[in-house]
Amino acid sequence: xxxxxxxxxLSVDLSSGKLSETSLDENIARKFLGGKGLGLKLIHDDxxxxxxxxxxDNIIVFxxxxxxGTTFPTSGRYHVITxxxxxxxxxxxxxxxxxxxxxxxxxxxxxVVIKGASDTPVYLSIINGKAKLMDAxxxxxxxxxxxxxxxxxxxxxxxxxxxxxGPAGENLVSMACIINEKYRAAGRCxxxxxxxxxxxxxxxxxGSEKVPxxxxxxxxxxTKVAMGKVKENPVTSQGLPTYGTAVLVNIINExxxxxxRNFQTGYFPEADKQSGETLAKTYLTGRKGCWGCSIxxxxxxxxxxxxxxxxxGEGPEYETIFAFGSDCGVADxxxxxxxxxxxxxxxxxxxxxxxxxxCAMELVEKENIPESKLYGLDLKFGNAGAMVEAVWRxxxxxxxxxxxxxxxxxxxxxxxxxxxxxxxKGLELPAYDPRSIQGIGLNFATxxxxxxxxxxxxxxxxxxxLPQKLDPYVTKDKAQWTKTFQDFTSVxxxxxxxxxxxxxxxxxxxxxxxxxxxxxxxxxxxxxxIGERVTNIExxxxxxxxxxxxxxxxxxxxxxxxxxxxxxKGQISHLSEMLPEYYAVRGWENGRPTKDKxxxxxxx
Amino acid sequence: xxxxxxxxxxxxxxxxxxxxELLCNPRDTVRTLMRELVKKYxxxxxxxxxxxxxxxxxxxxxxxGRDIDYLNGLDTQLKDGDVIVIIPPIAGG
Numbered sequence: 001x002x003x004x005x006x007x008x009x010l011s012v013d014l015s016s017g018k019l020s021e022t023s024l025d026e027n028i029a030r031k032f033l034g035g036k037g038l039g040l041k042l043i044h045d046d047x048x049x050x051x052x053x054x055x056x057d058n059i060i061v062f063x064x065x066x067x068x069g070t071t072f073p074t075s076g077r078y079h080v081i082t083x084x085x086x087x088x089x090x091x092x093x094x095x096x097x098x099x100x101x102x103x104x105x106x107x108x109x110x111x112v113v114i115k116g117a118s119d120t121p122v123y124l125s126i127i128n129g130k131a132k133l134m135d136a137x138x139x140x141x142x143x144x145x146x147x148x149x150x151x152x153x154x155x156x157x158x159x160x161x162x163x164x165x166g167p168a169g170e171n172l173v174s175m176a177c178i179i180n181e182k183y184r185a186a187g188r189c190x191x192x193x194x195x196x197x198x199x200x201x202x203x204x205x206x207g208s209e210k211v212p213x214x215x216x217x218x219x220x221x222x223t224k225v226a227m228g229k230v231k232e233n234p235v236t237s238q239g240l241p242t243y244g245t246a247v248l249v250n251i252i253n254e255x256x257x258x259x260x261r262n263f264q265t266g267y268f269p270e271a272d273k274q275s276g277e278t279l280a281k282t283y284l285t286g287r288k289g290c291w292g293c294s295i296x297x298x299x300x301x302x303x304x305x306x307x308x309x310x311x312x313g314e315g316p317e318y319e320t321i322f323a324f325g326s327d328c329g330v331a332d333x334x335x336x337x338x339x340x341x342x343x344x345x346x347x348x349x350x351x352x353x354x355x356x357x358x359c360a361m362e363l364v365e366k367e368n369i370p371e372s373k374l375y376g377l378d379l380k381f382g383n384a385g386a387m388v389e390a391v392w393r394x395x396x397x398x399x400x401x402x403x404x405x406x407x408x409x410x411x412x413x414x415x416x417x418x419x420x421x422x423x424x425k426g427l428e429l430p431a432y433d434p435r436s437i438q439g440i441g442l443n444f445a446t447x448x449x450x451x452x453x454x455x456x457x458x459x460x461x462x463x464x465x466l467p468q469k470l471d472p473y474v475t476k477d478k479a480q481w482t483k484t485f486q487d488f489t490s491v492x493x494x495x496x497x498x499x500x501x502x503x504x505x506x507x508x509x510x511x512x513x514x515x516x517x518x519x520x521x522x523x524x525x526x527x528x529x530i531g532e533r534v535t536n537i538e539x540x541x542x543x544x545x546x547x548x549x550x551x552x553x554x555x556x557x558x559x560x561x562x563x564x565x566x567x568x569k570g571q572i573s574h575l576s577e578m579l580p581e582y583y584a585v586r587g588w589e590n591g592r593p594t595k596d597k598x599x600x601x602x603x604x
Numbered sequence: 605x606x607x608x609x610x611x612x613x614x615x616x617x618x619x620x621x622x623x624x625e626l627l628c629n630p631r632d633t634v635r636t637l638m639r640e641l642v643k644k645y646x647x648x649x650x651x652x653x654x655x656x657x658x659x660x661x662x663x664x665x666x667x668x669g670r671d672i673d674y675l676n677g678l679d680t681q682l683k684d685g686d687v688i689v690i691i692p693p694i695a696g697g
Binding site: 234238239248250254256464 | 669693
């Protein structure tokens, strides 16, 4: 077996309670690397396009990659794949930090495959190579915080990592997520609800297995060079550590791309009140980093008094600030911090939650949702208290919360205004208005998991100028750039390390570090081809769900309603100019990989 | 004429105030504006934003949402009411 891998996969059949171990196939590791690639390949081999996302036939894979838990900078991540997301009906994919990824490997496994469903609540414990299903009746119903504390006590290892669901996952809310270390989220696509449907409350991991490194002396040198780059780069050494991702609030707002009031516009006059700069001066109490990370972009915040008072916890991130803030017309940073804290406790994806509330607010504004359905909840843009209350009601499916729990797409369809869901493929859009930034719009439309920014973070070149500056207003060359970013991100998610190291490290750095770890020498192109293969196998399965060119789209608002005000006034998305070229560079037709492309990638 | 200048992230650490308003002449450019800002905020501001007569690499200036790279660079002429934002190299998320 190559270096970087433990070489073992744990399979859990929750229906029978049987646990078994298989070897990680080296050919799969060569073709798909690990992490996201491994998860997709394992699911592909058992793929059935007609399953119920909340039924026992759905599968979840928690996966690490060869770089996870090594000295590769920022290697404290893991990836989760599910065969069918309850929110999108497509492949579900999510990624998180903290320490769960490395600890899963140290516990003795590269990945865990979860099948079936338990009759009663259980949690999985993997301690020093020994895996057991434990009774979770005592923790069922608990928040993620209490669950974590109780399980750590029960397994007798306070340093273990716990990934769990909260009440939202138990109640099968479409945007329920997985929370590890209380504040880190494998957020998107509702995989928490899939766990809930299986009565799987949590996974606890701990151990002292060593990750084998093929060429350790070389790895030591390469790590030094890579760490030097991370420490020199101003994003990873100053911007992110000092202000966190929240630093983006003002930057994106001043570009006229900070979505406000359900993406009705891209400029929020009160943005500075919820900015990273303001957070640093007010409610910030500290910084936090994931396992093995020198950037420490995580925020720690608390609100001592007032109606939104909340004890110390991690966050809020840029996306959370937008989702509960400007997108809901809310300026109050305290309310945002409260909603973030609640989302962590209850186990909800902050982007989808905030965006669904914003959608509901516009549906109320335009009188699509009658007052009787609100059960007294005054869901108006700017009503911070109602926004926070809506988070509770969603987790417990109370009143309008039962409708919010469907996600914005089904919510808007139910109330006769499908165009008011700001989502792609059913996944709510993150904090960048595609009218003001063309390339991110193309990425939103084509990313496999749906409305996602991190799949191909075009903000990096178009706004931040990394690795070079592209004009956000033009469509030229955006197709090729988007493909490259998406495929490199597939590499990052298959290695599994943190995307943020890519502000400082490039493909060649990855090639060097991965070759020292695995003992396998690849060229830049060969590594990117692995990424392309991962992107394509995911797309193949989505095609089988019937998702293709028609779903590679953006909400009508961005194509037909020019930006009404702010610095990007008058702009619209020119998706139709970019999509044909994107398909051409991808080797796809109508959103489907051609036979030639699949043969080229060894997927036929 | 009047222009509004905003400072973000680590630049705000030097200026302390998040923004300022400056009176300009009709022929003023971003270059002359930077000179005024250096006079106002001092050497530390200059060190962080300028390298000789050019902008320090990584520093971005946008006017009404448009990067000056797509206008006329430091020679972009200012207009009454322009909103100029000075952004240090930052982040993502």
